[in-house]
Amino acid sequence: MPLATPSDLELKTIRSLVGFSGCRVLEIGAGDGRLSWPFAPEAAQWIALDPDADEIAAARTEQERDKEKEKVRLAIGDGRALCFPAGHFDIAFFTWSLC
């Protein structure tokens, strides 16, 4: 099902499991960035990956609308074949994408 703006409950539940402060985060299946925007400001680095070019385009549009979201690096890519070096990230975050 298409997802809406994350609720406080979703954000609070995720925060109860992990802290993003100062972390290098790879988000896989980021879509339009719905879970990138709330958490990325805390991270040292946030790369948001999605194989759907339209989703990444929607996320870019949102970045252009809100400059505070420019911290998130958006990229088209597939979680099954990552182009990043080994051992680079602190957190690999599958956001509704492992399914």
Place this chain on the structure above:
Amino acid sequence: MLSAVAEARRVLRPHGIMLDVHPTGEPTHLEVWHAEYGAVDNFVEHADNLAAICRTPVGWLEHDESLQDFTAATDALAEALDQGFSLQRSTTFDYRYFFDTLDEFTEYLEDNEKHARASDELLERALMAMKEAVTTPKLVMVQRTVVTALRKYV
């Protein structure tokens, strides 16, 4: 999905975290919510404080194959425990979609028919529950969602 887990493991530092959010394999269910008489009417914003909300269960939506993807994701995480990860913590929460009217809900389902469908009986029960609400009701579609944190071994 196993290759995605293997790739995640490769790019994570030792003791790094693989974090996952996905719906469980439970069918989506429908509820009708309304605020207690005299309480805050725009309760969607207060949905996490459920004390002042009346929730009427209506029933389950019907799914074909879409739930299989969700159970496959759960299986992939379980198999990750044999691929150099240990379970840190897992918990669930309800992901909710809110609709002001039954028509809004049925239009949403038509646009997403490959994911779920509602029987005529379910829609009738929902309509009855909405009519019986003492304050402005909302139709709420609830999808149980699991969040899991796995830690990479050295």
